[in-house]
Amino acid sequence: MWKDLDMDVERFDKMRLMLGEIFEKTYLSQKNRPAGMAYFDNMIAELHGGRIKELLAAKEEGRPVIGTFCVYIPEEIVLAAGGVCVGLCGGSQGSVPDAEKILPRNICPMVKSAFGFKAGRICPYFQVLDFVYGETTCDAKKKTWEILDEMVPTHVMEIPQMKNQTDQEMWLAEVKAFKTKVESFSGKEVTIEDMRRATRTMNNKRKALQRLNTLRHTNPTPISGKDVLLIEQIAFYDEPIRFAREVNELCDELEKRIADNVAIPSKNAARIMVAGVPMALPNWKLHNLVEGAGAVIVNEESCIGTRYYKDLMDENAEDMETILQNLTSRYMQIDCSCFTPNNERIDQVLREYKESGAQGIIHYSLQFCHTYNIEEIRIRQACEREGIPYMFIESDYSPEDVGQLQTRVEAFLEQIGE
Amino acid sequence: MYVGVDLGSRTIKVAAWQDGRMVDHKLQESGFEPHEQAREMIKAYSPRHVIATGYGRHLAHEHFADGVITEIKAHAMGIHTMLPEATTVVDIGGQDSKVIALNVKGQVTNFQMNDKCAAGTGRFLEIMATSLAYPLGDFGPAALASEQEIQINSMCTVFAESEVISMKNRGIPRQHIARAVHSSVADRIIAMLGRIGFGELIAFSGGVANNPCIVQMVRMRLENVQVVVPENPSLIGALGAAIEAARRGGQV
Numbered sequence: 001m002w003k004d005l006d007m008d009v010e011r012f013d014k015m016r017l018m019l020g021e022i023f024e025k026t027y028l029s030q031k032n033r034p035a036g037m038a039y040f041d042n043m044i045a046e047l048h049g050g051r052i053k054e055l056l057a058a059k060e061e062g063r064p065v066i067g068t069f070c071v072y073i074p075e076e077i078v079l080a081a082g083g084v085c086v087g088l089c090g091g092s093q094g095s096v097p098d099a100e101k102i103l104p105r106n107i108c109p110m111v112k113s114a115f116g117f118k119a120g121r122i123c124p125y126f127q128v129l130d131f132v133y134g135e136t137t138c139d140a141k142k143k144t145w146e147i148l149d150e151m152v153p154t155h156v157m158e159i160p161q162m163k164n165q166t167d168q169e170m171w172l173a174e175v176k177a178f179k180t181k182v183e184s185f186s187g188k189e190v191t192i193e194d195m196r197r198a199t200r201t202m203n204n205k206r207k208a209l210q211r212l213n214t215l216r217h218t219n220p221t222p223i224s225g226k227d228v229l230l231i232e233q234i235a236f237y238d239e240p241i242r243f244a245r246e247v248n249e250l251c252d253e254l255e256k257r258i259a260d261n262v263a264i265p266s267k268n269a270a271r272i273m274v275a276g277v278p279m280a281l282p283n284w285k286l287h288n289l290v291e292g293a294g295a296v297i298v299n300e301e302s303c304i305g306t307r308y309y310k311d312l313m314d315e316n317a318e319d320m321e322t323i324l325q326n327l328t329s330r331y332m333q334i335d336c337s338c339f340t341p342n343n344e345r346i347d348q349v350l351r352e353y354k355e356s357g358a359q360g361i362i363h364y365s366l367q368f369c370h371t372y373n374i375e376e377i378r379i380r381q382a383c384e385r386e387g388i389p390y391m392f393i394e395s396d397y398s399p400e401d402v403g404q405l406q407t408r409v410e411a412f413l414e415q416i417g418e
Numbered sequence: 419m420y421v422g423v424d425l426g427s428r429t430i431k432v433a434a435w436q437d438g439r440m441v442d443h444k445l446q447e448s449g450f451e452p453h454e455q456a457r458e459m460i461k462a463y464s465p466r467h468v469i470a471t472g473y474g475r476h477l478a479h480e481h482f483a484d485g486v487i488t489e490i491k492a493h494a495m496g497i498h499t500m501l502p503e504a505t506t507v508v509d510i511g512g513q514d515s516k517v518i519a520l521n522v523k524g525q526v527t528n529f530q531m532n533d534k535c536a537a538g539t540g541r542f543l544e545i546m547a548t549s550l551a552y553p554l555g556d557f558g559p560a561a562l563a564s565e566q567e568i569q570i571n572s573m574c575t576v577f578a579e580s581e582v583i584s585m586k587n588r589g590i591p592r593q594h595i596a597r598a599v600h601s602s603v604a605d606r607i608i609a610m611l612g613r614i615g616f617g618e619l620i621a622f623s624g625g626v627a628n629n630p631c632i633v634q635m636v637r638m639r640l641e642n643v644q645v646v647v648p649e650n651p652s653l654i655g656a657l658g659a660a661i662e663a664a665r666r667g668g669q670v
Contacts, residue, residue: 403473404513404514404531404532407473407488407489407490407514407531408490408529408531410488411488411489411490411491411526411529411531414487414488414490414491414526415525415526415527415528415529418525418526
């Protein structure tokens with residue numbers, strides 16, 4: 001199968017082996033995990049197996065498989081057209097050297113990692129998909145699409161940078177253009193019934209994640225931050241109906257755990273909230289450090305986190321124009337730092353801090369992510385104003401700063417403990 | 419006896435604490451198996467409780483120490499004991515530079531620490547001293563003796579070294595370049611202080627506090643602020659750990 005997909009099989013095998021080892025060390029070594037995590041562990045095992053076969057089967061049926069990098073790409077439309085959306089890999093140091101053969105070094109590690117997976121032919125998702133849908137949320141991405149397009153068809157959806165009336169109109173036009181594009185690939189016109197069905201599916205998936213997030217806010221928390229992050233990461237790969245069912249089953253188990261007072265990891269562990277950039281699979285660096293130091297992460301204010309599932313949309317619009325308008329408004333509520341001004345995000349961070357019962361916030365940014373790195377100033381000011389213990393970490397995927405980060409994380413926990 | 423051991427990136431420091439005061443201390447360059455070396459260094463004390471800090475703290479904990487605290491807390495505790503009035507600590511060691519804000523009880527309220535690179539650390543000064551062929555102990559005094567103000571623009575160790583080499587090759591006397599190197603480190607400390615904020619008494623700890631030029635330059639850049647270097651600034655982390663050992667061991 002891998003040869004047919006034109007992969008660099010030797011390197012791919014090495015990467016898979018490494019991922020397996022890291023996963024075992026980071027995840028399977030945790031004690032007292034919920035039994036429901038078995039499904040998600042298996043998803044990681046099947047990440048480079050069963051799930052790829054499912055995608056190939058979907059393609060056989062003529063359903064388009066679309067790769068994305070961003071929570072702004074409207075999944076509802078892809079689902080309505082019978083297509084499959086997959087979030088592309090971008091959280092590993094392993095593919096960065098492949099990217100640096102072509103791209104400049106001083107750009108975002110997530111962009112480099114994702115690009116490197118294609119350039120090195122070591123990500124089967126990239127090899128399976130029909131096309132990539134990029135967006136214009138940052139400069140590194142939007143210019144990389146031009147280079148990526150030479151290797152895989154890459155379309156770009158323009159995301160406005162402000163939230164004025166003209167931006168809304170432009171965005172609606174972009175959403176419509178996206179729909180036309182997806183329809184042209186699937187060879188079928190999307191009906192209002194298709195859209196309602198897809199909206200229901202996505203709402204149910206987002207509701208399941210909301211439920212999980214609410215349950216983990218319980219003190220003491222019934223599930224580790226690492227495990228929730230894993231589920232939030234898998235949300236971008238898995239079949240949405242099955243995924244929502246599994247998340248809900250896990251939530252049933254967590255409710256029982258809460259009733260039985262089963263906690264992870266220890267009852268007096270410091271509770272930390274993470275805010276900032278997405279942690280793409282398999283970026284578990286910060287969670288591993290924080291939970292390794294005896295604390296627990298109880299919230300991710302991030303695209304791979306609440307930013308993906310905090311907003312739902314109306315499922316019952318009468319006509320296509322209305323549902324597309326609703327969809328545009330729903331996606332416009334996403335508070336990415338690419339927007340200016342972006343006061344909604346400051347309020348959202350404070351709201352999630354209160355809801356999660358955290359004792360401190362770690363703002364996490366990737367190196368060279370200018371918008372999050374600069375917006376961090378306003379998040380810090382808000383935390384100072386509210387008296388919230390706060391720390392800022394800027395890092396990438398390499399292990400070179402782990403020693404210093406460990407010291408900083410432990411010192412932050414000591415500070416909270418005093 | 420209560421012992422604090424600071425396994426730093428360049429040296430291992432030990433402080434022994436009894437009846438509310440430091441009764442002994444040691445400092446050695448760290449070798450290949452720092453935990454073995456540290457264990458050897460504290461053997462004679464037969465300590466009741468040992469707290470480790472510094473880069474090797476977890477390794478020491480695995481092998482012999484009873485507990486760990488971070489360097490940040492250790493320096494805060496050490497300084498608070500020696501200079502209770504200080505509400506700001508600048509600690510520059512071999513691999514890290516830190517600015518720590520304390521409350522009146524000596525607890526950490528905020529801190530800044532470099533993470534991705536060696537800029538502005540003891541290691542940076544060492545590399546620059548080597549590049550200019552100074553023994554480390556002469557580097558600060560030589561820079562202090564120069565009166566020429568020139569500027570190094572890069573704070574990256576690698577790029578700063580190229581800048582230093584190009585200055586050498588333009589015929590600039592080495593003591594002037596040495597001064598520029600020190601200036602760049604002092605500017606970085608001031609920038610970190612600016613981000614955290616600081617009180618009227620700043621304590622300067624860590625190995626780089628032994629460098630008279632850095633201390634002088636930091637003083638010159640601040641108005642109405644006292645910058646104090648405690649006796650044996652390299653030992654502050656070990657001292658803080660020893661005090662924590664006494665606290666946890668039941669003897670404050």
